[in-house]
Amino acid sequence: MMLEDFKIQWFPGHMTKAKRMMESQIKLVDVVVEMLDARIPRSSTNPMLQDILGSKPKVIALNKIDMADKAQTDVWLEKIKHSGLPVCKIDCAPGKGVKQLISAVQLAAKPVIDKWLKKGVRNRPVRVMIVGIPNVGKSTLINRLVGKNKVMAADKPGVTRGQQWVTIAKGLELLDTPGVLWPKFDDPSVGFALAVTGAIKEDVFDREQAVELLLDLLIRKYPQDLQNKYAVSLEQGDDVNAVMAKIAVARGCLKSGGQLDIDKVVQLVLRDFRAGRLGRFTIDEP
Numbered sequence: 001m002m003l004e005d006f007k008i009q010w011f012p013g014h015m016t017k018a019k020r021m022m023e024s025q026i027k028l029v030d031v032v033v034e035m036l037d038a039r040i041p042r043s044s045t046n047p048m049l050q051d052i053l054g055s056k057p058k059v060i061a062l063n064k065i066d067m068a069d070k071a072q073t074d075v076w077l078e079k080i081k082h083s084g085l086p087v088c089k090i091d092c093a094p095g096k097g098v099k100q101l102i103s104a105v106q107l108a109a110k111p112v113i114d115k116w117l118k119k120g121v122r123n124r125p126v127r128v129m130i131v132g133i134p135n136v137g138k139s140t141l142i143n144r145l146v147g148k149n150k151v152m153a154a155d156k157p158g159v160t161r162g163q164q165w166v167t168i169a170k171g172l173e174l175l176d177t178p179g180v181l182w183p184k185f186d187d188p189s190v191g192f193a194l195a196v197t198g199a200i201k202e203d204v205f206d207r208e209q210a211v212e213l214l215l216d217l218l219i220r221k222y223p224q225d226l227q228n229k230y231a232v233s234l235e236q237g238d239d240v241n242a243v244m245a246k247i248a249v250a251r252g253c254l255k256s257g258g259q260l261d262i263d264k265v266v267q268l269v270l271r272d273f274r275a276g277r278l279g280r281f282t283i284d285e286p
Contacts, residue, residue, distance in 0.1 A: 003213055008191040008205050019180055022052055028127055029175065030112045031105050032058045035132035035141065038068035038089065041076045042284040043193035044133050048182050053131075057108040060087040061101055063137040072282035079286050092141040102145075105172065125173045127165075133181055133199045142166055142174055193283045198274045211266045212240045214273060217283065219243060225279030229272065 032053050037044040041062060060080055065073055073089060080087040086104045090097035109126040116124060130138045146166055166174045181199070185191035195205045196214050218226050223234050232246040244265050248254065253264035272278050 003188050003192060006188045006192045006209060006213060008185055008195060008200060019048065019052070022131070025175065026052060026054070026056065026129065029056060029129040030127045031109045032056045033061050033105060033128055033130045034058060035061045035063050035130065035136045035138055037136050037197055038062045038065045038073050039282050040193040040197055040284045043190040044136060044199070046133060046180060046182060049131055058085060059101070059104045059108050060085050062087060062089045063092055065089045066091045067276040067280060069280050069282040072286065075286040092137050092144050095144050098144055102172070125167065125171050127173045127175065129175045133194065135198045145174065196270065196273060207270060208262065208266050211269050215240045215243055215269065218281065222279060222281055229278050
């Protein structure tokens with residue numbers, strides 16, 4: 001399986017509606033927070049958003065840092081900073097970096113607030129739109145900011161369907177938007193990255209092909225983590241099929257008669273990777 005052969009085309013109807021809603025509500029927004037997955041900062045950047053957002057002040061929130069390669073995350077942070085955008089690394093499930101993100105949003109909103117003050121407008125909350133791909137953590141961030149589950153969140157793409165303003169302390173009003181993808185992934189590596197991290201529903205891509213590509217990447221970049229997790233020994237020259245067979249034997253993924261159950265291996269590896277149980281990996285290189 002070659003990466004060039006991995007193709008996805010996915011654009012559910014509610015995403016078309018969400019894009020239109022974002023375009024209509026952007027006029028109400030003062031600052032935009034774009035959430036990126038720290039494992040795939042490039043692939044989780046939506047190319048459609050720039051046209052929608054225009055010149056609105058933007059802050060990048062690099063989420064899921066606990067699952068990403070720390071050294072790679074540091075390089076990505078510097079790269080984003082050099083592009084001129086304020087960026088914060090966060091892990092919004094336990095709340096890491098959320099205070100710093102709030103400070104960054106308030107700083108980005110300062111020119112807007114200064115204009116209000118000149119016009120005599122005081123105590124108006126800063127309105128923030130949170131945008132990002134499905135399953136990147138938008139609703140979890142809002143739940144963390146609000147302090148209770150006002151927004152439905154789940155570890156699967158496509159949960160947040162409607163849009164809603166959520167008023168919180170610190171003079172901020174947040175707009176949570178459904179995750180929006182773009183209709184075609186011209187770069188196969190982007191489709192692959194979105195698939196294995198859980199941004200795309202599994203019924204629109206070949207899971208076995210995705211796991212083969214993922215294991216190929218891990219064998220090359222993070223072999224020790226793979227060996228430690230599954231208690232297997234990787235020999236020089238082992239290809240993906242050999243590694244999948246070793247994992248199947250080590251984890252008892254066997255059918256009657258001792259035949260390898262590759263479907264179970266695929267499910268196991270995909271689940272472990274998405275949950276961060278394989279280690280801290282970054283797919284997109286800076």
